[in-house]
Amino acid sequence: MQEWSPKEHPATRTQDTDVDDRGELIGYGSQEGTRLAALCVERLRADNATYRSLDPSTLLPAIVTLDDIVIGALSANRDFSASELAEIETHGRQRAGMGVPIDDLLHGWRVCAQTFVEEIARYGHAQAVAEPVLLQLVMDLHTTCNAAMVVSAQGHRDAELENVGSEYERRSEFVRGVLHSTLGIGDIRLRAQMYGFELGRRFHAIRARVCSSGESVTELEGRLGLAGGGRSGLVSVIDGDLAGFVDTPPDRLDDGYVGLGPAVPFDDLAHSFRRATRALTTAVAFGMPGIHDMASLGVLPAVMSDQEVGEELALRYLAPLAALSDDVADNLLTTVKYYLAHGQRIEPAARELLIHPNTLRYRIRRYQELTGCDLREAGTALEVWWAVQVTRIDGPGPSRTRS
Numbered sequence: 001m002q003e004w005s006p007k008e009h010p011a012t013r014t015q016d017t018d019v020d021d022r023g024e025l026i027g028y029g030s031q032e033g034t035r036l037a038a039l040c041v042e043r044l045r046a047d048n049a050t051y052r053s054l055d056p057s058t059l060l061p062a063i064v065t066l067d068d069i070v071i072g073a074l075s076a077n078r079d080f081s082a083s084e085l086a087e088i089e090t091h092g093r094q095r096a097g098m099g100v101p102i103d104d105l106l107h108g109w110r111v112c113a114q115t116f117v118e119e120i121a122r123y124g125h126a127q128a129v130a131e132p133v134l135l136q137l138v139m140d141l142h143t144t145c146n147a148a149m150v151v152s153a154q155g156h157r158d159a160e161l162e163n164v165g166s167e168y169e170r171r172s173e174f175v176r177g178v179l180h181s182t183l184g185i186g187d188i189r190l191r192a193q194m195y196g197f198e199l200g201r202r203f204h205a206i207r208a209r210v211c212s213s214g215e216s217v218t219e220l221e222g223r224l225g226l227a228g229g230g231r232s233g234l235v236s237v238i239d240g241d242l243a244g245f246v247d248t249p250p251d252r253l254d255d256g257y258v259g260l261g262p263a264v265p266f267d268d269l270a271h272s273f274r275r276a277t278r279a280l281t282t283a284v285a286f287g288m289p290g291i292h293d294m295a296s297l298g299v300l301p302a303v304m305s306d307q308e309v310g311e312e313l314a315l316r317y318l319a320p321l322a323a324l325s326d327d328v329a330d331n332l333l334t335t336v337k338y339y340l341a342h343g344q345r346i347e348p349a350a351r352e353l354l355i356h357p358n359t360l361r362y363r364i365r366r367y368q369e370l371t372g373c374d375l376r377e378a379g380t381a382l383e384v385w386w387a388v389q390v391t392r393i394d395g396p397g398p399s400r401t402r403s
Helices: 018-031 033-047 056-076 082-097 102-126 131-179 185-194 217-223 266-285 300-305 307-317 319-323 326-341 346-353 357-371 378-394
Strands: 202-209 233-238 241-246 257-265 290-292
Touching: 018 033, 018 056, 018 102, 018 131, 033 056, 033 102, 056 082, 056 102, 056 131, 082 102, 082 131, 102 131, 131 185, 131 233, 131 241, 131 266, 185 266, 202 233, 202 266, 217 241, 241 266, 257 266, 266 290, 266 300, 300 378, 307 319, 307 378, 319 326, 319 357, 326 346, 326 357, 326 378, 346 357
Parallel strands: 257 290
Antiparallel strands: 202 241, 202 257, 233 241
């Protein structure tokens, strides 16, 4: 490269105006731009592992371009143009794409700014440039570089957010494909390996829903410990619920609903998810917060899904109470519910209801007379229990009673 030559040797130079001095310093920076940019690359690679891992030829062109932009703005004493701002933002995006963290990006700007300052100051002193002119230019150079740094950092952040968003979409697509069985087995196995899952391991499908309207799915994910840590798996949002698969299910949730599927091989997670969904739907319908699988819910999923049976049983065992007053019907049905819950044992049911055992006997006898049933028969007791559960889903039935 052709060396920059001053217009006058320091010994013979006359007193120039401030404008001439500033112009000469900027001209030097412009003329020596490529050499200074190469020096920046050398210094960056010397003290930063990220830049050291990159090919110097991929770093130099952008620094040369940014040097021209900064020098051009300084020379005309103006702000960056729209096209220059776009170029600076692109630089930040490119560095993000190369895997340069934002801290290293900012470090690179500071190293380059300091390199230019040192070289211009050295030249200015050699040319006997007035200190106030040199100081002002150094300050302006830092100000201009700082402004460019902000725009470059914004480009880097935008690129990172876009990458995160793209990765989130890819992960969500994979989760939905696995749980809904819309991906082929070969595709599932390939992508599972890409995410680092061992195909020989077993996973639980999971589906969770918030209890409180003020809580977000993200907060629920954190409370369940699914946002990272010791559990291996992936979750996404499906129809407003948190859904996915984990190798180790959460063990507790005080506020919220979770349906848990059985542990299955990766290829069978769609089946596990159907069971998790059914468990969640049942728990929500019966107002049972916590973590539930099908086994823990007993017959309730069947009560939930077979509405026709429920309607017939309600007609048979609840409709006869409709002729009674609300209070009387409530007392009878509540007594029957506790009586069945305690295995048709009088004493414990009466204690929980805080009534005399004879009062409980009277109410049970009255209910049996009205409905024509015998609660001592196991099949009848199951049918009555089923009818009572229906009131928990649909609200007051023909008897206008509370559940």
